Every structure is written in structure tokens, then in C-alpha cells.
Amino acid sequence: MPTVLLVEDNTSSQFLLEDVFSYDHIPARLITVTSGEQVQIMAVSLKPDLILMDLRLPGIDGLETTEILRRNPATKDIPVWAITAYAMPGDEEKAMASGCNEYITKPFPTRMLADRLRAFFRELSKTEPPKNVPSQSADR
């Protein structure tokens, strides 16, 4: 099952996301951390398929954390969706410039987020070969 790493310091937002995953049948396990420092470590050890990144975090913020993940060869290709409650003009451009792939503003309609997540995992299952199955090699 794919893994999603949520970086969110606000507990009610954490619960909201956990509800989306449980009740909207998102085919992924959700792991939550609360800081940019933690996600840098967890992203390397977990190799998540997707990171949901709150932009306002204590310590290193979400934009800087995303830039750090993009510079690390172990994490540079993991999709990052920015999530923010305080969208200001220019924030989406900043998020994209820091390396985020999608930009989602809170409060979001949870149905919309669930649909986007399902679409993401549908595409992922098409492009990724099943894990633990040896790949067929022509030169064997």
C-alpha cells in the first residue's frame, strides 16, 4: 500500500486529513509528523509516495523544508503537495518555486481533496510496477 507522509503541526488539520483517508477510502497509509525537521528524516527512511506539506510550521517552514527535500538525492523526486490556511497573493508561485507539485488551500472541500488523492493513486498504480515482483529483463 502506498504511503503518504503528512507534515502538519495543527491537530485539527491532522484529524481532518486522517478522516479523509479513513472515510473516503484513500488506498494509502497516512503517517503524520509535525515539523520540517522530522519530515526530512522520515522522508528518507519511509520513502513515501507523497508528502502533504503544511506551509506554516514551527521552526523551518514548509517552503524551506521543500527546498531542502529537493536538494537531497534521496527525497528530490517525492511529490510534495503544499497545504496552507493563510493563502496570500504570490504564495502559490512561491510554493511552486520551492519545488511543490500541487497547491491546496485550507479550508478545502474534503471531497475535492479525496478525489485528487484517488486520482493520484490511480496514476501511481499505472506507472509503478508492483513491488516485490522481479522485473522482466530482456537480457536474461
Ligand code: MN
Ligand atoms: Mn501549521
